[in-house]
Amino acid sequence: MPSQALVKVTRLVKVYQDGSHVPVRAIDGIDFTVAAGEFTAVAGPSGSGKTTLLNLIGSLDTPTEGQVIVAGQDLGQLSRRARADFRLRNLGFIFQSHNLIPVLSAHENAEFNLLLQGVPALERRARVLAEFASLGIEEELTRRRPAKLSGGQQQRVAIARALVTRPKLILADEPTASLDSKTGARLLDKMRALNQRTGITFLFSTHDPMVIDRARRLVTLRDGRIASDETRL
């Protein structure tokens, strides 16, 4: 079991309070760490706070109370712009669906973040092709735009995009929810293989039992609190 904490969440609270509605405590006091190299699923019923938790860890949203430290960086200390730079250097995101930029081809989508990082063309190409190969994305798909790809193909391109920058942490919010169970299972096996091969930490949310079965560690949320936290062998 790796010892160094990649993610450290302390007394985290997120209250949504928009307009006339009653405030919602989506995250209600969570303490939680993720070690480097983990392959962890956050489960729980719909509305239990999975997406909110991942967004807070991904610096896409700011907590009401508490602290999030990722890769040694207290996210609360960062400006909007610094958060963008932090994400570019350290994080990869895979969302439920519609992950890609419609006007760019599969290849261009996959290299988008590398371009932002200023990686030279030859290396960009090499990295994208390597990930495409390991994810089984065929040559003929690389020039297609997202609209001409199936849901599973789109998700694989999104995973490739998250991987090419070699982030420390990949956050995946219900990555299989828009896929049929067979495609979803294959995708998850790919992610697990990548985790083993590269050591990149995965943190994903799901309420799909098939996904839950494949996780090494399962954190279950209920009403914004951790209901259980079990590590499998």
Added chain:
Amino acid sequence: MILAKVAWRSIWRNPRRSWVLISAVAVGVFTYVGIVAYIDGLSLQLVRTAIELQGGHIQVSGTGYFENPVIRTQVTDQRIVVRVLDALKGVRHASQLRSPGMISSAEQSAGVTIVGVDPMQEPAVSPLSGLITEGDWLSNDPSAGEVVMGAALAERIGVLLGERIVLTASHLNGDMSAGAFRVRGLFTSNSAEYDKTQVITHAAEVRAMIGFAPHAASTVAISLGMDQGVQEVQAELRARLEGHGVEVLTWRDRSPMLVMMDELMRLTDVILVVILFSAVGFTLINSFVMVIFERIREIGIMAAGGVRPGQVRLLLFMEAAFVVLIGIGVGAGLAAALIGWWSSVGLDLSAFAEGLSRFGAGAVIYPSVNPERIATGLGMILIMVFLAVLYPAVKASRFKIVDAMSHA
């Protein structure tokens, strides 16, 4: 740059909307360039008229003559001025004697300015000899007793070509003097006012009538080959003619109205741009609010991936800039075609010419393209575009990413 690629391709996602924007900008640019070229053409004609008919780019006269043009105020020895001028390159000049007076036909009289010129020299500074529509320009015979005048003046006093008129003026010694002349030529210039008030004859005749000393003149008119560098020549002349009791004035000094008009026209540019492009600006704001609404999710995806807020703004500015530059290209192309055609045929304003010629413009206007002014206008357009896209762009860059991502 990847953001430029996204911006460019995004334009063509909704081609109809983009073409509406492009057309709006193109029509605006076309109208703007057309109107400015017309105004500049008109303005140039007014300036030309002022320069050509009213004593050249620069005029040398006795000190105080411009303020109070009495015959007593003279260039006492025009040879001094001529010597200085002959030493300068690219300068043409002619001396003139001017006096208020009266012209009488058998039927009618009218107050006029009598102008005595050297018929050989005068064409160096004035286009008048080429504007004769009936008869001829003055002959070189100093005692021929000829005048040329505006066709409008001839009509007013009821005299025909070849008929006789009498000029009356007061002599420097206070007596009245008069002389009989034959109408040798009639001219029509761009200025109705000029055509009704000026009678041109040989300098020797005026010298005798008024009693000017042999080398005295009212003014020395100076024409430079071009409209630039007038002030430099003025400064040089002032320095060299220091102490000779003369004043050296440019056409600008003599026509404050024209200078004011020129400034007014610059203001017109600003007003035009604001009027033409506030409509375009609102269309842009509207379109970009839509664009952003439609793309909330992908903007969120880019931001999640590490695109900075400033880069989101840049992306939208580039998208707007591409559309607007295409619009400017189309509009400028159409305007160039219009101006090309219009330069060859001119715009005939005979219907309104009566009014215009009072200010010294002809009935046919030719467009004039002043690149500096057009560029300033286009620059203002780009600034307006920037302002129009600023609000939606800032809004887009301030989106909470999580809200954007919850958008399907």
